[in-house]
Amino acid sequence: MGGAPASLTRGLEACAYGLGFDAFGVAALGEPATRPHFDAWLEAGRHGTMAYLDGAGAELRRDARQPHPGATHAVVVAASYGGREPSGPVARYARGDDYHVVLRERVRELHRWLERELGHPIDARPYVDSGPILERDLAQRAGLGWFGKNTMLITPRAGSFVFLASLFVSLELEPSAPFEADRCGACTRCLDACPTGALPAPRVLDASRCISYLTIELRDGIPEPLRAAMGGLLYGCDICNDVCPYNRKFSKELSEDSPFRPRPFLDGVPSRELALRVLGMGVPEYT
Numbered sequence: 054m055g056g057a058p059a060s061l062t063r064g065l066e067a068c069a070y071g072l073g074f075d076a077f078g079v080a081a082l083g084e085p086a087t088r089p090h091f092d093a094w095l096e097a098g099r100h101g102t103m104a105y106l107d108g109a110g111a112e113l114r115r116d117a118r119q120p121h122p123g124a125t126h127a128v129v130v131a132a133s134y135g136g137r138e139p140s141g142p143v144a145r146y147a148r149g150d151d152y153h154v155v156l157r158e159r160v161r162e163l164h165r166w167l168e169r170e171l172g173h174p175i176d177a178r179p180y181v182d183s184g185p186i187l188e189r190d191l192a193q194r195a196g197l198g199w200f201g202k203n204t205m206l207i208t209p210r211a212g213s214f215v216f217l218a219s220l221f222v223s224l225e226l227e228p229s230a231p232f233e234a235d236r237c238g239a240c241t242r243c244l245d246a247c248p249t250g251a252l253p254a255p256r257v258l259d260a261s262r263c264i265s266y267l268t269i270e271l272r273d274g275i276p277e278p279l280r281a282a283m284g285g286l287l288y289g290c291d292i293c294n295d296v297c298p299y300n301r302k303f304s305k306e307l308s309e310d311s312p313f314r315p316r317p318f319l320d321g322v323p324s325r326e327l328a329l330r331v332l333g334m335g336v337p338e339y340t
């Protein structure tokens with residue numbers, strides 16, 4: 054298949070911003086540059102009980118050409134979920150509509166746009182935190198931002214309060230320039246601020262100590278020594294993002310019609326009261 058013209062990428066980028074994305078780029082699929090870090094992370098058991106990240110799941114993540122055979126490039130996008138609202142008890146990313154659903158539909162619209170422009174079907178697959186992909190590696194390669202020492206991808210346009218999504222395509226698009234700069238410098242604010250010691254070194258997340266893992270992934274009881282430090286926070290905490298100077302500078306106010314605005318019943322409710330409300334819900338209310 055021949056290469057698509059640069060004007061197609063520019064049109065796609067305009068389409069992405071029109072759909073509400075805050076960052077856009079294209080990466081050629083291949084072996085992730087962070088593969089050695091990923092392997093060392095697994096080897097050290099930093100993934101806790103998340104067995105799906107190991108074995109066959111790890112094998113797929115070691116080469117981005119594997120999850121969707123035939124795909125050669127990824128269109129990578131990021132969407133802000135704010136960052137200026139009060140924090141806690143539920144992490145900001147989890148307070149609004151389900152980002153998997155919202156963003157998958159937007160990414161599918163990028164696919165439809167491509168097919169309309171080219172006038173023929175294109176094999177493609179959307180991923181929104183839903184496949185065996187090292188998303189931040191891909192986003193860095195697509196020029197969206199750099200890896201902060203808090204292990205988040207920091208985008209110059211919206212900070213690190215962003216969701217990442219991608220469309221894997223069997224189409225030769227022109228890759229964007231990778232984001233090579235590391236703008237963390239000597240700062241260690243995120244490492245110092247993590248309440249559970251889940252950031253033992255720059256760009257190393259001990260998931261087994263992170264509040265996100267402890268309140269979503271862990272099926273056993275929460276280890277006693279970590280309970281007090283968790284402070285009643287749920288679905289993760291925003292602390293390692295809140296302390297980052299780049300978020301103070303780049304994070305965005307959510308618009309009135311953003312699907313990621315907090316649902317009213319999650320807004321400013323103490324975690325104990327929220328837990329009682331959730332325990333009293335039936336399935337329709339919960340979903």
Ligand code: SF4
Nearest residue numbers: 247251263264290293
């Ligand atoms: S989300 Fe909270 S617990 Fe997890 S690494 Fe960041 S500061 Fe630590």
Ligand code: SF4
Nearest residue numbers: 201202237240243297
């Ligand atoms: S708080 Fe400092 S070290 Fe951490 S991600 Fe932000 S700039 Fe980098």
